[in-house]
Amino acid sequence: MALDLHKRIYSKEVQSSKAGSQVIVAGWAADAKSLGKIAFIKLRDRAGIIQLVSSDKKIIEQASKITNESVIAVEGKVQASKAKAGGNEIEISKIEVLSLSDPKLPIDMSGKIETDLSKRLDWRFLDLRSQKHKLIFEIETEVLAAMREFCLKEGFFEICSPKFQGTAAESGAETFWIDYFGKKATLAQSPQFYKQLGVIAGFEKVFECAPVFRANPSHTTRHDTEFTSFDIEIGFIKSVDDIISLEERWLKYILERVKEKFGRQIKEVFGVEIVAPKIPFPRVTMDEAHKIVKSLGGKVEAGMDLDSEGEKLLSQHILKKFRHEFVFVTPFPWKVRPFYHMRPANNPDVSLSYDLLYNGLEITTGAQREHRYEKLMEQVKDKGLNPKSIQWYLDMFRFGAPPHGGFGLSPTRVVMQMLNLGNVREATFVPRDTERLTP
Amino acid sequence: MALDLHKRIYSKEVQSSKAGSQVIVAGWAADAKSLGKIAFIKLRDRAGIIQLVSSDKKIIEQASKITNESVIAVEGKVQASKAKAGGNEIEISKIEVLSLSDPKLPIDMSGKIETDLSKRLDWRFLDLRSQKHKLIFEIETEVLAAMREFCLKEGFFEICSPKFQGTAAESGAETFWIDYFGKKATLAQSPQFYKQLGVIAGFEKVFECAPVFRANPSHTTRHDTEFTSFDIEIGFIKSVDDIISLEERWLKYILERVKEKFGRQIKEVFGVEIVAPKIPFPRVTMDEAHKIVKSLGGKVEAGMDLDSEGEKLLSQHILKKFRHEFVFVTPFPWKVRPFYHMRPANNPDVSLSYDLLYNGLEITTGAQREHRYEKLMEQVKDKGLNPKSIQWYLDMFRFGAPPHGGFGLSPTRVVMQMLNLGNVREATFVPRDTERLTP
Numbered sequence: 001m002a003l004d005l006h007k008r009i010y011s012k013e014v015q016s017s018k019a020g021s022q023v024i025v026a027g028w029a030a031d032a033k034s035l036g037k038i039a040f041i042k043l044r045d046r047a048g049i050i051q052l053v054s055s056d057k058k059i060i061e062q063a064s065k066i067t068n069e070s071v072i073a074v075e076g077k078v079q080a081s082k083a084k085a086g087g088n089e090i091e092i093s094k095i096e097v098l099s100l101s102d103p104k105l106p107i108d109m110s111g112k113i114e115t116d117l118s119k120r121l122d123w124r125f126l127d128l129r130s131q132k133h134k135l136i137f138e139i140e141t142e143v144l145a146a147m148r149e150f151c152l153k154e155g156f157f158e159i160c161s162p163k164f165q166g167t168a169a170e171s172g173a174e175t176f177w178i179d180y181f182g183k184k185a186t187l188a189q190s191p192q193f194y195k196q197l198g199v200i201a202g203f204e205k206v207f208e209c210a211p212v213f214r215a216n217p218s219h220t221t222r223h224d225t226e227f228t229s230f231d232i233e234i235g236f237i238k239s240v241d242d243i244i245s246l247e248e249r250w251l252k253y254i255l256e257r258v259k260e261k262f263g264r265q266i267k268e269v270f271g272v273e274i275v276a277p278k279i280p281f282p283r284v285t286m287d288e289a290h291k292i293v294k295s296l297g298g299k300v301e302a303g304m305d306l307d308s309e310g311e312k313l314l315s316q317h318i319l320k321k322f323r324h325e326f327v328f329v330t331p332f333p334w335k336v337r338p339f340y341h342m343r344p345a346n347n348p349d350v351s352l353s354y355d356l357l358y359n360g361l362e363i364t365t366g367a368q369r370e371h372r373y374e375k376l377m378e379q380v381k382d383k384g385l386n387p388k389s390i391q392w393y394l395d396m397f398r399f400g401a402p403p404h405g406g407f408g409l410s411p412t413r414v415v416m417q418m419l420n421l422g423n424v425r426e427a428t429f430v431p432r433d434t435e436r437l438t439p
Numbered sequence: 440m441a442l443d444l445h446k447r448i449y450s451k452e453v454q455s456s457k458a459g460s461q462v463i464v465a466g467w468a469a470d471a472k473s474l475g476k477i478a479f480i481k482l483r484d485r486a487g488i489i490q491l492v493s494s495d496k497k498i499i500e501q502a503s504k505i506t507n508e509s510v511i512a513v514e515g516k517v518q519a520s521k522a523k524a525g526g527n528e529i530e531i532s533k534i535e536v537l538s539l540s541d542p543k544l545p546i547d548m549s550g551k552i553e554t555d556l557s558k559r560l561d562w563r564f565l566d567l568r569s570q571k572h573k574l575i576f577e578i579e580t581e582v583l584a585a586m587r588e589f590c591l592k593e594g595f596f597e598i599c600s601p602k603f604q605g606t607a608a609e610s611g612a613e614t615f616w617i618d619y620f621g622k623k624a625t626l627a628q629s630p631q632f633y634k635q636l637g638v639i640a641g642f643e644k645v646f647e648c649a650p651v652f653r654a655n656p657s658h659t660t661r662h663d664t665e666f667t668s669f670d671i672e673i674g675f676i677k678s679v680d681d682i683i684s685l686e687e688r689w690l691k692y693i694l695e696r697v698k699e700k701f702g703r704q705i706k707e708v709f710g711v712e713i714v715a716p717k718i719p720f721p722r723v724t725m726d727e728a729h730k731i732v733k734s735l736g737g738k739v740e741a742g743m744d745l746d747s748e749g750e751k752l753l754s755q756h757i758l759k760k761f762r763h764e765f766v767f768v769t770p771f772p773w774k775v776r777p778f779y780h781m782r783p784a785n786n787p788d789v790s791l792s793y794d795l796l797y798n799g800l801e802i803t804t805g806a807q808r809e810h811r812y813e814k815l816m817e818q819v820k821d822k823g824l825n826p827k828s829i830q831w832y833l834d835m836f837r838f839g840a841p842p843h844g845g846f847g848l849s850p851t852r853v854v855m856q857m858l859n860l861g862n863v864r865e866a867t868f869v870p871r872d873t874e875r876l877t878p
Binding site: 004005006008026027028029044045046069070071098099100101102105106122124125126127128129134137138140141144145148152155156157158159160161162163164165166167176177178179180181183185187193194197198200201202203204205210211213215217225226228236237238242371372392393396397398399400401402403412428429430431432434435437438439 | 443444445447465466467468483484485508509510537538539540541544545561563564565566567568573576577579580583584587591594595596597598599600601602603604605606615616617618619620622624626632633636637639640641642643644649650652654656664665667675676677681810811831832835836837838839840841842851867868869870871873874876877878
């Protein structure tokens, strides 16, 4: 009779089980080996690894046929391990092969040989079996949960906005085009217009966590052609400062949660100390940012955004000076911002917006939006856009729109920076770039 | 000086404020009218509606210029209302117009005239200002939160799978095609292959809540070209019954939450009694379903799925007989199921899968998946598919795949059926169909 998987416990629970008790475990076989009169198998499940042993002849013979990465279910008796590491192990009484693995594994699974990232991504289902890689997504699950939880506690609406769009919210450059029943449609580069719709519809506080699509032809460690974006928009604000302080509280909440739940494990596995950020975060103007970057030998272009090298230099400076991993660059030059950002009355060269850097990488753009129809129309013209192409959006400001603003952030970038992973693909479940469409 | 929006309270809080206290509120003006020596404005915010009054000459003059749907901020004194409805109102001491509305509203906002759905969707940001329509999305927020919360409590990983795919998981018929840097890519019709990847990678229990895309040319009350799909997949199951009982517990959890938080409001606004379903849900085989539908005068096609009329008849019968709003139809004929569903050893004509109906509409398909490589290859051939086109998927079953299964469900359909809305567009924030790409 087959082993009853309903009675299965996780490897971790074996450690707290009484010696002598009968248990059932199931998972992937690793390091299966037979040393003459004794067989060892490491069993890996989602909670960890447990050692299985047997000195029974029949079972040793059976075990010798089990290839690494096969899925097995095992019944056995809990006993204290004789190995140096200590803890419990299981003496096998019954072993069942649920799925026998081809012995020729396409990538190294022992953790001893480094496989290049591209090949690892080709075999992502094997790559993610490593405890380290799996941990990234356990943390990402927690990050997303904390992000939403904060919003729900504060009374936000969750929205699910359309990804098919007749108009592009951002510049047309990075747009993917689709044949949509004989018409042309684009894929959402951002839920920008729709989260504003939510606020203007009276939802007041909205969030969305969903994929966005950018036809960015560059192949860097920071860019995917699609990624998950967490977007927030709130109404009835006094100024962009309300957005900044919301984002500060939000990030503090998230990092505190990660630190609490995974701080020790992250230290062990990634060698990184998670820091829950102090509020307020440091802020610099773009001029100050330029001065700092120049003083550290970086390049800047007058009136323009920092490049990725500049972002790193600025963050290094802030970390040294303020012991803070975050820094807001605000206000931002109008000419590098989209038409819907608000400009202050006294300075049309800037927009009431910011970028937020985390450990040397931009993770957010936020802004107060222009909610006054006439001003918005001026800005549409100033940017040389055709108002007709976004008429439905502009119409939203003709029938009562409160002052509002918000930001968008890539949770993947947050995890990448938090764990110092060096490449956004490490923190992406199954990444997409210009070359990659499989798996 | 401008009113301090940081001190603003919601309309609901005014009801619990002391008479005589000074408060600030902000929202949309409705029903603004001046009766000679007294002015009334209803102020609508995200929490409800509050009456504003004034007998001050200056304020009456100011109020007379405020068009309906303008956004205003108001300071005033709380007082008991003289109206029959009772409760508190605010005597205005200061009024500030944040955004003046064009007086020519494109759709009726009084609730007195019925506007057709298509026009309402054209002006969705106005349409959603109605308390009734807004409530749908407050409930949807709760439904999504409960769905995730259940999974997180049970130790699921959240995954964010790619929407750009080199291969289509479902049949090629409803596929959207994109030009992807000179290659052809499709948009995900389902995260099916990727949630299986998560399980086979050892995450064991995964969920995803994200948009899916179906190039369905039909225009019905049940279909969108994109919708949010909640997908669940778990490993180490004994049989498809594990999936069925997981879904039962999950739906019970969700409906209990909605009933608890919104039961009374739903009864008032939608005239619907929310029922937390009893476990186990009724089950019928496809043959039984056919008999029931035929006996009620419906049409069926031997060996095929029910049509939408058949689904309604079956649910009516089940409701009458078992007082239950849900019914599983299981097992399902193999010929209407995709290649990756498992077939029982003793009957290759069926698959170990089910549909779940809720109040007369299919909301889920679930199944145990075939995890044995040889069987899977047979099924690929049986369905006449080219294994090369899905090689990466098939390879996942060569290196240890546990028995697993799962289901996908449209939260929008759940809300539609729960509130008896009659059209899925009512429960979709900004719907898309073959004709509609804006707003």
